[in-house]
Amino acid sequence: MLTVDGRHVGTVPPFTVDSPWWNDVEPVTAHLDAVLGVPTSVLRLVSATGSGMRDGTVTYQVELAAAPDRLSTPDPSTGARHDFPDTPLRMPWARPGGPAALVAWAERSVTRTGPAVQVKTWNLSCLYRLPTDSGHVWAKEFPSFMADEAEVIALVAAVDPALVPQVLAAEPRRLLMAESPGADCWHPAPEVITDIVPRWVAVQAALAGPARLRVRGVDVPAFGLPHTLLHGDFHPGNWRSGGTVLDWGDAHWGHPALDAARLIDFAPAETRPLIERTWAEAWRRHRPDSDPERALDHARSAVHLVGALVYQEFLDNIEESERVYHAGDPERELALAQSRAVRTSSR
Known part of the structure; x- marks a missing residue:
């Protein structure tokens, strides 16, 4: 239309x-x-x-x-x-002039050398790729109920700047980033897993302590591991093979085993043993008295409780026509949480 x-x-x-x-x-x-x-x-x-x-x-x-x-x-x-x-729940970029306004904002910081390309748009973000003399840059707009990605990236960059994209400009709900090298990692190679997972654990260990972001309210028995920054959607599709992690809008504070459980759920079956071993060994280096495997066992159920909360938040904050993206997701996540909890308790 x-x-x-x-x-x-x-x-x-x-x-x-x-x-x-x-x-x-x-x-x-x-x-x-x-x-x-x-x-x-x-x-x-x-x-x-x-x-x-x-x-x-x-x-x-x-x-x-x-x-x-x-x-x-x-x-x-x-x-x-x-x-x-119009509807009060319509996103700014879904209104007339919204995409053009995002591109115009990005052009205040970079000089475009060709057409701006709209790559993705839905209720959680609008994403444009802009060519410049120094390579592509990415302009992103996201809703107010998501985490402030620039704030989260700054936290991570203070520990490992190469793990996050380079921020060129930011304002509330908008982010302009340099392109991250490599390809998306839906099927991550072993060397990518053994690079990114220990680096992310090191960042989490360094940032552990009082909450600096929202808390989802779902916990996991500590087993010697601290509460810290969570990516919230730490699946390999949000990794780049060059060693960068993208899409920090689901970030919150909680038990690090929740990120590991999210990753393992999405990863190809053949890579899961390597992920579990790499993650557990990395945490034992930082917390020698911890028991990461037992924490992960509990997180396999709890991560779906987090998922149910997140999907319900999406449904509560998006307009009717776009609810189809997430319809039924909270119920599916709750069913998975119950199923995983039964398996954990039977061990």
Whole structure:
């Protein structure tokens, strides 16, 4: 559904893109830019079939920089006109002019040498890639209920600056970052695991102490390990093979075994023994009297309680049309927590 300044100007017939993920909008705007001949940006998801953030058929509200010559304004009498009433829960980047405002903010700090590319947008972030003379930079906007990523990155950088992206500019709910080297690590190589996991443990050991961020309210028996900074979504898809960890919006304070449990849940089965061993050995170097394995055993259930809280927070703070991204997630997480707790208690 195409809009200019929030006004519906037409609809593009369905088309197929290679990516199955609803929030992966780079191929969507690439197609629309070519078909319409004007720059486009996805504002938000209007509807979707299927579930789980992928596949099926989706409808987006898309903003055009200007009405293209080849598209006629719909006649209201035909019933083809659509209104897009605002809602208090709509994200700033999902409103008319929102994506352009993010790019304009980034351009106050860098000089763009080519088109800004909208890579992702949904209820948790809007992400643009901007080319510059010194390489790509990434502009990100995120909601107020997420952690302040610049603040979290600064905490980590004080211990290991190479573990986090370089921040070029920041303001509340916005972040401009230099590109992190390497590729995403959904299937991390052993050398990446043995690099990132001990470094993250070292950061957590250095930052251990009184809470400096929010506390989720889910605990794990200590077994000699301290409360510290948690990434909150420490799966390998948030790692870069160059040794950087991204996406710190879920950060909070708690037991470090929760991050390890999150990682192990997402990691390919063949890498899990190496992750568990590397994580436990790293913590024993910092806390020789600790029992990381027993803590991790309890965290396998508790991490799903955290997940239920997080997903419910998302649902409570996003507009109706985008709830499909997270619908049923709190219930699924609670079921997993119960299942894992039964397994732990039976040992």
